[in-house]
Amino acid sequence: MQKLSRENNLPTPGTTHPKLGVQDDLSADMDHTLYGLTGEVEDASDDEDDYVVRLVEEVYVVDHCQGQTPASTMQWDEVKVLGHEYLYAAPHGTKSMAEDMQNSIVSDFELNEEQERAFRLLAEHASSPQPVPLRMYMGGMGGTGKSRVVKAIVEYFARRGEAYRFVVLGPTGSVAAMLSGSTYHSVFKIPRDTKSKNSDDVDGLNSEATSLANVNERLHGVEQLKHETFTMFHLED
Numbered sequence: 001m002q003k004l005s006r007e008n009n010l011p012t013p014g015t016t017h018p019k020l021g022v023q024d025d026l027s028a029d030m031d032h033t034l035y036g037l038t039g040e041v042e043d044a045s046d047d048e049d050d051y052v053v054r055l056v057e058e059v060y061v062v063d064h065c066q067g068q069t070p071a072s073t074m075q076w077d078e079v080k081v082l083g084h085e086y087l088y089a090a091p092h093g094t095k096s097m098a099e100d101m102q103n104s105i106v107s108d109f110e111l112n113e114e115q116e117r118a119f120r121l122l123a124e125h126a127s128s129p130q131p132v133p134l135r136m137y138m139g140g141m142g143g144t145g146k147s148r149v150v151k152a153i154v155e156y157f158a159r160r161g162e163a164y165r166f167v168v169l170g171p172t173g174s175v176a177a178m179l180s181g182s183t184y185h186s187v188f189k190i191p192r193d194t195k196s197k198n199s200d201d202v203d204g205l206n207s208e209a210t211s212l213a214n215v216n217e218r219l220h221g222v223e224q225l226k227h228e229t230f231t232m233f234h235l236e237d
């Protein structure tokens with residue numbers, strides 16, 4: 001039987017713990033600090049230091065308050081034990097993982113203070129489970145580093161394995177190409193010839209409906225659009 005106690009070394013946050021196997025008892029005090037367990041949790045111990053968890057899968061331990069705290073110095077009320085399926089169910093990952101990723105991107109892209117502020121605002125928004133729509137204007141003279149922030153946020157989504165959530169649009173092919181984006185004509189299927197949009201033109205209406213369906217399909221999963229060079233829209237708008 002393996003026991004989790006204050007004396008034991010807990011796994012480092014962000015690493016998987018080997019299977020604990022079948023365990024028997026658990027202090028009732030742990031109930032409120034545990035969630036996402038894949039197995040049963042039983043209360044059969046009076047000893048508050050003997051926290052034993054019955055699991056059927058690996059567990060994941062994260063410090064949700066201070067991502068960098070060494071596991072051995074964690075307090076029990078700072079620790080949450082999660083079933084590993086939680087990681088797959090939570091599309092935005094954990095807070096400490098998001099922070100680590102943000103820090104490494106700020107460093108890799110050598111963002112200056114203002115760039116970092118803009119980047120973190122976007123990244124935090126992207127990491128929020130149910131964010132309110134973000135409408136952000138990022139202005140500045142040519143060459144002040146706006147594109148670098150966009151590249152950093154694109155990289156942030158890519159490292160999270162969520163590149164599909166962010167689309168960069170530009171008014172022309174050359175602008176779009178600079179940021180590896182697309183033209184909004186292409187993404188929104190804006191027809192070059194709009195003359196055929198009258199109510200008698202059944203084919204025209206059909207093709208418009210088809211275009212909208214295509215656009216919806218293409219933007220499935222996308223939550224944010226970067227519209228070079230003015231605004232960022234939230235798709236629910």
Ligand SMILES: Nc1ncnc2c1ncn2[C@@H]1O[C@H](COP(=O)(O)OP(=O)(O)OP(=O)(O)O)[C@@H](O)[C@H]1O
Binds near residue numbers: 112142143146148149
């Ligand atoms: N923090 C930084 N450190 C070093 N170089 C940077 C930094 N930010 C931007 N640059 C460099 O400055 C140049 C201009 O940056 P960027 O293209 O991002 O500016 P911009 O504001 O988007 O310009 P424009 O409005 O003309 O498109 C680029 O060569 C970029 O690599």
